[in-house]
Amino acid sequence: xxxxxxxxxxxxxxxxxxxxxxxxxxxxxxxxxxxxxxxxxxxxxxxxxxxxxxxxxxxxxxxxxxxxxxxxxxxxxxxxxxxxxxxxxxxxxxxxxxxxxxxxxxxxxxxxxxxxxxxxxxxxxxxxxxxxxxxxxxxxxxxxxxxxxxxxxxxxxxxxxxxxxxxxxxxx
Amino acid sequence: xxxxxxxxxxxxxxxxxxxxxxxxxxxxxxxxxxxxxxxxxxxxxxxxxxxxxxxxxxxxxxxxxxxxxxxxxxxxxxxxxxxxxxxxxxxxxxxxxxxxxxxxxxxxxxxxxxxxxxxxxxxxxxxxxxxxxxxxxxxxxxxxxxxxxxxxxxxxxxxxxxxxxxxxxxxxxxxxxxxxxxxxxxxxxxxxxxxxxxxxxxxxxxxxxxxxxxxxxxxxxxxxxxxxxxxxxxxxxxxxxxxxxxxxxxxxxxxxxxxxxxxxxxxxxxxxxxxxxxxxxxxxxxxxxxxxxxxxxxxxxxxxxxxxxxxxxxxxxxxxxxxxxxxxxxxxxxxxxxxxxxxxxxxxxxxxxxxxxxxxxxxxxxxxxxxxxxxxxxxxxxxxxxxxxxxxxxxxxxxxxxxxxxxxxxxxxxxxxxxxxxxxxxxxxxxxxxxxxxxxxxxxxxxxxxxxxxxxxxxxxxxxxxxxxxxxxxxxxxxxxxxxxxxxxxxxxxxxxxxxxxxxxxxxxxxxxxxxxxxxxxxxxxxxxxxxxxxxxxxxxxxxxxxxxxxxxxxxxxxxxxxxxxxxxxxxxxxxxxxxxxxxxxxxxxxxxxxxxxxxxxxxxxxxxxxxxxxxxxxxxxxxxx
Amino acid sequence: xxxxxxxxxxxxxxxxxxxxxxxxxxxxxxxxxxxxxxxxxxxxxxxxxxxxxxxxxxxxxxxxxxxxxxxxxxxxxxxxxxxxxxxxxxxxxxxxxxxxxxxxxxxxxxxxxxxxxxxxx
Numbered sequence: 001x002x003x004x005x006x007x008x009x010x011x012x013x014x015x016x017x018x019x020x021x022x023x024x025x026x027x028x029x030x031x032x033x034x035x036x037x038x039x040x041x042x043x044x045x046x047x048x049x050x051x052x053x054x055x056x057x058x059x060x061x062x063x064x065x066x067x068x069x070x071x072x073x074x075x076x077x078x079x080x081x082x083x084x085x086x087x088x089x090x091x092x093x094x095x096x097x098x099x100x101x102x103x104x105x106x107x108x109x110x111x112x113x114x115x116x117x118x119x120x121x122x123x124x125x126x127x128x129x130x131x132x133x134x135x136x137x138x139x140x141x142x143x144x145x146x147x148x149x150x151x152x153x154x155x156x157x158x159x160x161x162x163x164x165x166x167x168x169x170x171x172x
Numbered sequence: 173x174x175x176x177x178x179x180x181x182x183x184x185x186x187x188x189x190x191x192x193x194x195x196x197x198x199x200x201x202x203x204x205x206x207x208x209x210x211x212x213x214x215x216x217x218x219x220x221x222x223x224x225x226x227x228x229x230x231x232x233x234x235x236x237x238x239x240x241x242x243x244x245x246x247x248x249x250x251x252x253x254x255x256x257x258x259x260x261x262x263x264x265x266x267x268x269x270x271x272x273x274x275x276x277x278x279x280x281x282x283x284x285x286x287x288x289x290x291x292x293x294x295x296x297x298x299x300x301x302x303x304x305x306x307x308x309x310x311x312x313x314x315x316x317x318x319x320x321x322x323x324x325x326x327x328x329x330x331x332x333x334x335x336x337x338x339x340x341x342x343x344x345x346x347x348x349x350x351x352x353x354x355x356x357x358x359x360x361x362x363x364x365x366x367x368x369x370x371x372x373x374x375x376x377x378x379x380x381x382x383x384x385x386x387x388x389x390x391x392x393x394x395x396x397x398x399x400x401x402x403x404x405x406x407x408x409x410x411x412x413x414x415x416x417x418x419x420x421x422x423x424x425x426x427x428x429x430x431x432x433x434x435x436x437x438x439x440x441x442x443x444x445x446x447x448x449x450x451x452x453x454x455x456x457x458x459x460x461x462x463x464x465x466x467x468x469x470x471x472x473x474x475x476x477x478x479x480x481x482x483x484x485x486x487x488x489x490x491x492x493x494x495x496x497x498x499x500x501x502x503x504x505x506x507x508x509x510x511x512x513x514x515x516x517x518x519x520x521x522x523x524x525x526x527x528x529x530x531x532x533x534x535x536x537x538x539x540x541x542x543x544x545x546x547x548x549x550x551x552x553x554x555x556x557x558x559x560x561x562x563x564x565x566x567x568x569x570x571x572x573x574x575x576x577x578x579x580x581x582x583x584x585x586x587x588x589x590x591x592x593x594x595x596x597x598x599x600x601x602x603x604x605x606x607x608x609x610x611x612x613x614x615x616x617x618x619x620x621x622x623x624x625x626x627x628x629x630x631x632x633x634x635x636x637x638x639x640x641x642x643x644x645x646x647x648x649x650x651x652x653x654x655x656x657x658x659x660x661x662x663x664x665x666x667x668x669x670x671x672x673x674x675x676x677x678x679x680x681x682x683x684x685x686x687x688x689x690x691x692x693x694x695x696x697x698x699x700x701x702x703x704x705x706x707x708x709x710x711x712x713x714x715x716x717x718x719x720x721x722x723x724x725x726x727x728x729x730x731x732x733x734x735x736x737x738x739x740x741x742x743x744x745x746x747x748x749x750x751x752x753x754x755x756x757x758x759x760x761x762x763x764x765x766x767x768x769x770x771x772x773x774x775x776x777x778x779x780x781x782x783x784x785x786x787x788x789x790x791x792x793x794x795x796x797x798x
Numbered sequence: 799x800x801x802x803x804x805x806x807x808x809x810x811x812x813x814x815x816x817x818x819x820x821x822x823x824x825x826x827x828x829x830x831x832x833x834x835x836x837x838x839x840x841x842x843x844x845x846x847x848x849x850x851x852x853x854x855x856x857x858x859x860x861x862x863x864x865x866x867x868x869x870x871x872x873x874x875x876x877x878x879x880x881x882x883x884x885x886x887x888x889x890x891x892x893x894x895x896x897x898x899x900x901x902x903x904x905x906x907x908x909x910x911x912x913x914x915x916x917x918x919x
Binding site for chain 3: 517532552554558560
């Protein structure tokens, strides 16, 4: 009697373990931080590209407008690929683009913009990657859709056409 | 082309011989006088088929035959021949074939080495072993065949991950697999012995050799992996509590427990259920490790390709084996009446039980820490990480009594014992605490923790040294292994406390001076090798009381696949390792330089070797006390 | 006695080396406890990815600003989730993680001690 109890309970436990392992097989093992929406933009002050001006984030994102913050760098290959989409988004009057130049060499960054065009209304400089962390970013490229000083959407990795359509419909 | 076909059909033939073997085993089991010679010959043939298959894979790799998918994915023509061959088991498919090879080899050895054991027991063990072998055959042929064709044949392969191109990592998997697979024999034989009610001192005596052999291989395998991580991953650490490392540690803990527990069985014919459970769990944990690593559900630095289909297969296979063993255990195992006897509190049995108790605790910490994030993610979708601080917090406090039991336990006698020279034992304890106090007091590190652990380790250290002189070689293997363990803990502790490092960014020509070290970055050289380009930094380091030393850490940019690895320059002496690495920083003209002084590094390796030497001595010892 | 002298001299050597001790222990302790999001098997301390390098700077800055260890953890947890910490906090998600091993230890102890006897018959 006692034996049977142990037999069934141990089989039962192993069946549970089995099903948990089975389920976990279909989950990705790569962690991406979940996006908490309606998160306030960080408080930070930063340098603007090509000027000596120091400006705070609350000044940059001051109006009720939509803002699109894009973290980019001239050495980052996917940034090059998504750049034409940013140029297209720039044409939209409802949104202002903010570029966060990540760990870049100023000359290279300027060459990059000369070659591919400058979609940004303002470019802020993040020389050591500290600001990217303030935003909760992991790498380049990464983009944030901001409205009323809150992050309403986050895009990890390069944009594509579908995402662009999504963004455009969001800001209408 | 040809070798791939040979390899593939050899595998099929190997699988067919398994079926024949099962048939003959059942036949022979019914009518039992002599071993059917066909069993022996088919076991031999099976081994022959698998080794043929393995050799043909080696040939495909050596000739860079890119019509073979595995070769294409993991090799490249510019790779040195040594790594072409080591690449055979540097990937998922090839390493499984190696596993299978060892499995069939061990089955053959088992059959040859157990002539004096009961016939039924031998046959049944082979039968269980064949179940495992069939599982692996099907797994390889169905989901991970190393002999898939690609058409049209590519001109060039994708190359082997450069961090795997390393002599130590070439021998690390084979050694580790010898350990894992050895535990499969223990598993099968324990099941067979349970069915036949053969779990007694004779069985214990005979299976002990297998336990020891797998334990030695597993110990050395883990050591090699750790040494590799130390100098190849370039972080100066040697154990990261990474899931893949934990997965190899778990069977080791179970095996170590079994190793001690089997002594009680051999001596007193008790604890049979416990021995069976341990034998089963050792192999189950090895398989569980394989599952966790190969299915890719763990997030680790040592990754294999992620393929859920493979995961499902191993998972089903693993749990069938578990359910099978549970059923066998509950239906066949009957405890002897005499087993209900209790133990006298001061005896060797008690000490060994103490060992088992603590070992099982350590095992549960490692097991729970490793799989908990997976369970939590499935049940609540919350993602957490379990890392070194968790393991340290839960293991370290328990290490101190463990060390003390380890010192005293071997001095006790079977059945009933009392302490000889109690005073001596207490004196050594105080002495150890004193020494430990003198060492620790000068450091503003966690005083109490370090003090107690170092005291514990020193206690074991002194007691075992004393035993070498006093008790004339009664059980040398135990003394060596325990001494090695005390040395291991001491080296790890000292390594931890006295390590120092300097992390800085330097350009060529720059000098960094700290209170007692001066680092000069002299120059950077480039060199082109066959399959990589290397950037070698040249540094001089002057310390106050030592002479100037030159360091040449290296960055390698491999061409296939394009990867940058950092090769540390390590200067090893008996007292300490000096360890230097450089790294490029994105878009900057300086290098990130890391210089570490790691005292007693080599003693960590030596003490693990010493521990396995302990096992080796026991393995070759002629048993006088059967 | 020789052995004893050797030991004492060893101890003395260690005392001399004391100057090696690090000034930035807190910094190391924190970055060893952070998991890198780029090379996900490594700690930030061990990693040389861009993310890890930046995070090291951030941690150093925060320490200079006078934040405590706990404040830095909660700051990073807000940004990257609990996953970034290697040392999971005790909360409703992790009760089992922390307590189950200890519970098993106690159960094991009970099983073993039930079979002991103090006197030999």
